[in-house]
Amino acid sequence: MTRKMHLLATAAALSLLSGLAQAEVTVLGWPGGPEETALRAVTEVYNAQPDLAEENKVELLFTSRDGFFDKLQVDLAAGSTAFDVNLIATYSIGRYAPYMEPITLSDQAGAVFGDTVLKTMQFDGQQYGVPTDLSLHFLYFRLDLTDALMADDAAKARYAEISQQHLGKAMEPKAPADWTWEDFVANALYFSQSVNPDSPTRYGTVIQAKNLLFNMMVFHSWPRSYGGNWMDDAGTITVDSEAFRTALSQVKMLFDLGATPPDSTSYEYAEANAAYAAGQVAAMVQWNAAAGELTAAQAATGTTAPPAGPDGKFTHIHGLGLGLNKAAENKEGAIAFLQWLSTEEAALAYAKAGGAPGLAAETAAKLATDRPDLVQVGEYASTYGFVMNGGTSEKALSVYEAQAKEFTGYWAGTQDLDTALKNAATAMADLLK
Amino acid sequence: MTNRRENAILAAPLVLFLLAILGFPTVLALVYGVSDTSFQTLTSPEFSGLANFRQVLADPTFWQAAWFSLRFGAITAVLQCALGLALAVYLAPLVRLHGWTVAILIIPMIVAPAMMGLMYRLVLHEFAGPLPHYLYQWLGWSPAFLSPAHVFKTVVVAETLQWTPFAFLLFLTAYQSIPEDLREAAAVDGTRPWRRFWTIELPLMLPTVWVALFIRFIDGFRVFDNIYTLVGAGPGGSTTSMSIYIYETFLRRGEIGKAMAAAILLFVTAFLALALAQRLTRKAAR
Numbered sequence: 001m002t003r004k005m006h007l008l009a010t011a012a013a014l015s016l017l018s019g020l021a022q023a024e025v026t027v028l029g030w031p032g033g034p035e036e037t038a039l040r041a042v043t044e045v046y047n048a049q050p051d052l053a054e055e056n057k058v059e060l061l062f063t064s065r066d067g068f069f070d071k072l073q074v075d076l077a078a079g080s081t082a083f084d085v086n087l088i089a090t091y092s093i094g095r096y097a098p099y100m101e102p103i104t105l106s107d108q109a110g111a112v113f114g115d116t117v118l119k120t121m122q123f124d125g126q127q128y129g130v131p132t133d134l135s136l137h138f139l140y141f142r143l144d145l146t147d148a149l150m151a152d153d154a155a156k157a158r159y160a161e162i163s164q165q166h167l168g169k170a171m172e173p174k175a176p177a178d179w180t181w182e183d184f185v186a187n188a189l190y191f192s193q194s195v196n197p198d199s200p201t202r203y204g205t206v207i208q209a210k211n212l213l214f215n216m217m218v219f220h221s222w223p224r225s226y227g228g229n230w231m232d233d234a235g236t237i238t239v240d241s242e243a244f245r246t247a248l249s250q251v252k253m254l255f256d257l258g259a260t261p262p263d264s265t266s267y268e269y270a271e272a273n274a275a276y277a278a279g280q281v282a283a284m285v286q287w288n289a290a291a292g293e294l295t296a297a298q299a300a301t302g303t304t305a306p307p308a309g310p311d312g313k314f315t316h317i318h319g320l321g322l323g324l325n326k327a328a329e330n331k332e333g334a335i336a337f338l339q340w341l342s343t344e345e346a347a348l349a350y351a352k353a354g355g356a357p358g359l360a361a362e363t364a365a366k367l368a369t370d371r372p373d374l375v376q377v378g379e380y381a382s383t384y385g386f387v388m389n390g391g392t393s394e395k396a397l398s399v400y401e402a403q404a405k406e407f408t409g410y411w412a413g414t415q416d417l418d419t420a421l422k423n424a425a426t427a428m429a430d431l432l433k
Numbered sequence: 434m435t436n437r438r439e440n441a442i443l444a445a446p447l448v449l450f451l452l453a454i455l456g457f458p459t460v461l462a463l464v465y466g467v468s469d470t471s472f473q474t475l476t477s478p479e480f481s482g483l484a485n486f487r488q489v490l491a492d493p494t495f496w497q498a499a500w501f502s503l504r505f506g507a508i509t510a511v512l513q514c515a516l517g518l519a520l521a522v523y524l525a526p527l528v529r530l531h532g533w534t535v536a537i538l539i540i541p542m543i544v545a546p547a548m549m550g551l552m553y554r555l556v557l558h559e560f561a562g563p564l565p566h567y568l569y570q571w572l573g574w575s576p577a578f579l580s581p582a583h584v585f586k587t588v589v590v591a592e593t594l595q596w597t598p599f600a601f602l603l604f605l606t607a608y609q610s611i612p613e614d615l616r617e618a619a620a621v622d623g624t625r626p627w628r629r630f631w632t633i634e635l636p637l638m639l640p641t642v643w644v645a646l647f648i649r650f651i652d653g654f655r656v657f658d659n660i661y662t663l664v665g666a667g668p669g670g671s672t673t674s675m676s677i678y679i680y681e682t683f684l685r686r687g688e689i690g691k692a693m694a695a696a697i698l699l700f701v702t703a704f705l706a707l708a709l710a711q712r713l714t715r716k717a718a719r
């Protein structure tokens with residue numbers, strides 16, 4: 001009996017040791033959607049390398065998207081060793097940096113991604129992640145509606161009348177690629193039945209205005225094109241500016257005149273897309289990720305960069321990426337995987353599998369047939385992309401939250417513009433000090 | 434072995450379980466509530482006295498959340514109890530004959546509140562939801578259920594529809610436990626049903642009414658899941674309940690001490706409400 005017990009104990013100890021020897025690199029990825037599919041695909045490519053040691057093979061871990069970043073915050077703060085590599089986003093790098101380690105990318109990284117995209121994964125001058133997916137905004141519009149408008153003199157006259165009444169000047173319809181934000185507003189009013197009962201769509205646009213940080217990112221392209229920023233180079237908060245006032249007031253006008261659904265104060269990505277897909281919205285600014293869905297629902301959909309302001313066209317950009325957990329148990333294996341992930345081979349495989357990496361023009365050109373949309377994303381990112389001053393700081397997420405609360409309150413009519421801007425500036429001064 | 438010792442041994446597992454499940458988090462909340470704590474300093478909180486409580490009490494968003502929770506808790510509790518009572522009295526004869534009808538009536542209670550929020554988010558969407566779709570088709574118009582003008586009414590109705598069955602169950606039990614001979618005696622004396630309800634049945638059910646009102650108020654006051662999944666914190670924080678305030682302060686803003694201070698204040702409020710309800714229940718029973 002005693003001998004049997006000894007044998008059992010030895011077997012158990014051996015199996016435990018062999019388990020340790022086979023420890024893999026665990027990667028916590030962004031669950032669901034094309035990001036998961038693409039990560040699975042590149043992981044297969046990586047694991048198939050003949051010279052890769054068994055203990056450095058990559059294993060993927062996915063949780064739910066709901067509250068993902070909150071759960072990640074708790075896991076990292078608790079020093080979790082459940083994963084070696086974890087997802088990060090531009091706006092959360094500063095928040096997670098204390099629990100992560102900076103990394104060195106492959107020599108090819110600069111040429112593959114370009115400096116603008118690599119910066120989306122930097123904090124305090126150090127590289128914290130490999131950029132895997134790039135998000136920015138497109139202006140989506142109904143080509144059939146804008147073409148019909150520009151070809152009809154009576155419609156043009158009505159357009160001029162509406163813009164004169166609400167914007168103080170008679171405007172002419174233009175091609176969406178040439179729009180300023182005033183053109184965007186005039187077009188939205190013309191295509192809203194509350195303003196123009198003959199409009200073929202119920203609403204001219206849809207503003208996703210739920211009190212949610214991601215919706216502020218969509219909005220920011222607007223004040224940025226008027227010269228707005230979170231703070232100046234000296235660190236002074238500049239949100240209470242003419243640029244933000246103009247942009248906020250123009251959005252408020254759209255709400256007041258019924259040019260966006262009244263309950264769009266509860267809309268986020270999915271609801272706004274559903275409104276456009278239903279054929280009841282003429283144009284909207286939305287994430288590039290929606291291109292497939294919106295084009296499939298409305299075949300006559302065109303895409304271009306968001307409208308221009310006096311300072312030109314701008315689009316918020318942020319990246320999703322993968323970085324190194326400070327408490328990782330297999331750091332060596334994790335670093336090797338991250339370096340490989342920043343090579344051209346990995347970036348191309350990731351893109352072909354459905355991911356949306358922000359690629360430099362030369363690299364994107366190699367995908368012109370498979371992924372033409374990535375050429376547009378890369379071009380817009382390098383030409384119009386911006387990150388607000390302080391947009392990667394430790395409290396960046398909280399700044400977005402504070403603005404979401406105050407600005408949506410103004411749009412919903414629960415507070416005036418001065419109060420919203422004053423509260424936002426006070427909160428930001430506290431968060432970005 | 435004495436009875437006292439036996440009781441202690443039998444109660445020990447439950448007490449230990451409660452200490453582990455409730456005691457530890459409570460102590461931790463108290464420590465963090467009087468400390469300057471962030472995610473970086475979770476294991477080394479710095480004592481800051483009552484600073485967090487002062488911050489919470491000076492925060493307009495906290496009072497906005499408290500007012501929302503108070504209104505929401507009171508209105509939904511009254512609505513659910515009124516509807517539950519009416520349903521219990523009206524349907525009691527049917528339930529006596531067909532007990533299985535109760536199972537149908539309590540279906541909404543079985544759905545997880547977070548799922549209920551997601552379901553309404555779909556059902557009430559102007560372009561994807563069946564309700565606005567048919568209203569547009571039949572009337573050419575539909576209210577924007579989740580617009581700032583209607584969102585409070587919408588979340589009140591959603592909560593009422595889900596939890597009225599709970600009040601109904603309590604009242605049905607109380608109504609069925611009233612001795613039948615009391616009703617028969619009243620009938621023999623020629624008392625009309627309406628008068629019988631007001632003078633005999635309702636007074637006998639009053640302790641249950643207080644308990645139901647209290648439970649539903651507390652549940653409404655600490656509401657989180659369904660509102661959070663349906664509309665979030667609301668434009669300008671207009672649908673921020675106390676629980677949503679605590680969640681956002683803790684996880685979104687990383688102000689752990691302040692969130693714990695707000696949680697302690699919420700606990701104290703609930704405790705005081707419980708004491709008051711118990712007193713009222715005892716008074717009603719006498």
